Amino acid sequence: MNDLIRKNDEILLELKNVKKYYDISNSFLKNKSYLKAVDDISLRVRKGETIGIVGESGCGKSTLGNLIMQMLPLTEGQILFEGEDMSNLSANQLRKKRLDFQMIFQDPFSSLNPRMKVLDIIAEPLRTYRIAKGEELENKVYSLMDLVGLNKSQAYRYPHEFSGGQRQRIGIARALALNPKLIVCDEPISALDVSIQAQILNLLSNLQKKLGLTYIFIGHGIPAVKYISDRIAVMYMGKIVEIADKNEIVKNPKHPYTEALLSAIPVPDPKLRGNKKQTVIEGDVPNPVNPPSGCRFHTRCLYAEEKCKREEPQMKRLHSYHQFACHYPINHQGGKEFENGTA
């Protein structure tokens, strides 16, 4: 299994017990309360792989992306990029480090400045780090445009003259300009038409092969995330509840929440619909300011028992490439023994 974390695998990014709490205390009454957007996440990202992060809106997946991008200060924990703790870096060192990790944004209509030409948008990172200028800069922009499938004759147009898919290509070209090692894709296809989504996913995976990129792909639907990812992490209320190789997680989900997400995938063939087991979870995500006791999913879980209300489940390890946090995992084949561990 190539998804095993071997000792000689090169770890590009490591999150150690990362927490991001927002202080929403009422200063008048001195009630301390926190919104736990990201709560104790540990994750290792290997060089060249794609980790998909899925979850409902508000589960903290975008916050996690922003934390990795160093756009928000951590409440607790560490983020190591190539073994280096990013929170220890000075502003100047961090600025230099930013060359190595870039971001692709969700909304291609607001991620490009409407008053800048495409050339200037893609050239901006190159100008910022004084990597190229004049004709060299122009040529570099043209080759980036070529790389993402844009015509160089479009360089002097403004973003509003492009379609959503083309705009997203501009955003990708901009992210690639600095030859980053890691790209955080924050729901890059959710604002696009379905027909365009596949094109952008293919573009991203071709670029990965060509340039040896590492992706953190944030999305909310399993099919698209599965298409591009090597491993998938499922998040619920600020925590990773299950992480596994993509085929493993689809065939053998252990956490009821993962199962519910999978059963929400529509089946295109009407004849097959009857065969599919439906796991429908009800209700909304509980208020993250007062998360439920014990397992945070127990309020909506079909299999919840007394223990789930009292005790918070720890990450258990099925294989080294499949971990989940649930007291009563879904049993597909029969009993299994689990060991404790981190992703």
Add this chain to the structure above:
Amino acid sequence: MKWVKMLLVSKVGLIGVIIIILFTFTAIFAPLIVPHDPTEVNLGKSSLPPIWLDGGESTYLLGTDNLGRDVFSRIIYGSQISMLVGVCSVLVAGLIGIPVGLISGYYGGLVDSLLMRIVDSQIAIPSILLALVILGFMNPTLLTIIFVIGVSSWIAYARVVRSEVLSLKEREYVKAAKTMGVRHSFIMTRHLLPNVFSSIIVISTINVATSIITESSLSFLGLGPQSISWGSILSEGRDYLATNWWVATFPGIAITVTVLGIILFGDWLRDVLDPRTEV
């Protein structure tokens, strides 16, 4: 060129530009245009009505005031001071207000609170009072008048720019620039400023009008620059409104037309600067 094309397409913009060019030329070439010395007192010709009324004289196009000075010549000369004060004080106001608004909105927090409290405290003082106080210990020369009017009107820029920046800085392209490590000064000048420009133009054009009027109020109070301006002609003419209505009316019309021209020009400029406008 997009500019020229848009000028021909937009009649409103064309009118604005023509008015501005016309008034700029009259201001520059005033000595060549005027039929009389604007300061020449001729009591024998006092209170003549405009040329098309009974008793009007052919060389006094718009009549004369109570001292027999030619109103037309005075308006032509007055355009120099009025246009200069109007435009330059707006520049002064913008140069103070726009950076304050950008910094305040972009950085937020303590910087924002501090700058906005300064703005608030200035709102509490009527601008004409502020101008009076400053002019109390400065000589009312042309430069000080421009400075005073500018300083008393920059808050509008700061407020509007700040509120626009507050929403613009949450856009993803600003976030993208930050993730790329673009410097704050660049984000402010390259990403935020161009996108608040249309609002700035709208305030500036209105501000030109109010500056011309503020200058006339200061002239009326005897604190204006000691030269002819539309405002000073207007305020002198007010005393004779019942008998010599033309003295106050024509500089008033000049102010109105100039302001209209500048507003039309501003509208057009806003469209030209927006890349989304199709020709």
